Amino acid sequence: MTQSNKDPLVIAGVEYNSRLLVGTGKYKDMDETREAIEASGAEIITIAIRRTNIGQTPGEANILDVLPPEKYTILPNTAGCYTAKDAIRTLMLARELLDGHPLCKLEVLGDEKTLYPDMPATMEAAETLIKDGFQVMVYMNDDPILAKRLAEMGCVAVMPLAAPIGSGLGVRNPHNIRFIVEEATVPVLVDAGVGTASDAAVAMELGVDGVLMNTAIAGANKPVLMAAAMNKAVQAGREAWLAGRMPRKAYASASSPETGLID
Amino acid sequence: MLDVIVNGESRALAESVSVKQLIQDMDLQGKRIAIEINGEIVPASQHSSVQLSSGDNIEIVGAIGGG
Numbered sequence: 001m002t003q004s005n006k007d008p009l010v011i012a013g014v015e016y017n018s019r020l021l022v023g024t025g026k027y028k029d030m031d032e033t034r035e036a037i038e039a040s041g042a043e044i045i046t047i048a049i050r051r052t053n054i055g056q057t058p059g060e061a062n063i064l065d066v067l068p069p070e071k072y073t074i075l076p077n078t079a080g081c082y083t084a085k086d087a088i089r090t091l092m093l094a095r096e097l098l099d100g101h102p103l104c105k106l107e108v109l110g111d112e113k114t115l116y117p118d119m120p121a122t123m124e125a126a127e128t129l130i131k132d133g134f135q136v137m138v139y140m141n142d143d144p145i146l147a148k149r150l151a152e153m154g155c156v157a158v159m160p161l162a163a164p165i166g167s168g169l170g171v172r173n174p175h176n177i178r179f180i181v182e183e184a185t186v187p188v189l190v191d192a193g194v195g196t197a198s199d200a201a202v203a204m205e206l207g208v209d210g211v212l213m214n215t216a217i218a219g220a221n222k223p224v225l226m227a228a229a230m231n232k233a234v235q236a237g238r239e240a241w242l243a244g245r246m247p248r249k250a251y252a253s254a255s256s257p258e259t260g261l262i263d
Numbered sequence: 264m265l266d267v268i269v270n271g272e273s274r275a276l277a278e279s280v281s282v283k284q285l286i287q288d289m290d291l292q293g294k295r296i297a298i299e300i301n302g303e304i305v306p307a308s309q310h311s312s313v314q315l316s317s318g319d320n321i322e323i324v325g326a327i328g329g330g
Contacts, residue, residue, distance in 0.1 A: 023330025033328060048329025051270040051322065052296060064295050064326050079329050093324050096297035096304050165330070214330025
């Protein structure tokens, strides 16, 4: 897009050109991670916090060497946390690790089978984190009332799930996502559940401000190619939303003039 | 000797070891890490001055890929 019709995503006062946010998990190796993230065009990338030497191949570069904070906005997550206390502790460590960087993704999980969020625990953690100066982007159910409450509390973005994390089922409840968008006072990002490019476009066409995904890219046969596809799908969906789709009609409507036909 | 727990594992350290020395012993100097001792974060600026005590429960975390 040119400067004149610039359409940035603004989160906590910072402008981003890309509306696609990506996770950095589940890739074959660091090279594939870096290439996929580059192809996605994402500027905000999520990372997880773990004990050192866990989840790392000895001798392999650290994720933050491959994807440096000077180049990307790092969004530490609380994946694997099932209590408010664990989530808060994880993000405190993340903030120390990232030299005081306050932007974070809060998720407090309720159940291993669905990985649905535990919303009471999420709200408890959000309240503490916001008071402590964190800029909280919050993973949540696709519940319009909760979205409103979380925005009122001071979350800088609300991130309803499209479908369970890692399921690739696409937007299961587009009506709720629309309700959340209609009432939103902070950016709405669909987080989790996207499976392929059309799912990302569908989410964007509902008017959400961005999409966050990991497995849809990392779990594709060719992750780097899928990352490029997602980059385009998110842009296409955004432009289609801004353009405003034609009304749906029950019957045909000819595209060519129906007069002046040859006999 | 000092007996401490680092990331869930027992570790015997020499007397009067600072957080900074532990980081060096573990070959983690210069790495992006965060340290918690007995549930309290020890900021990087205090790694040289904070001494470990017997029984300390130390967590050393880093960033890894995640969604």
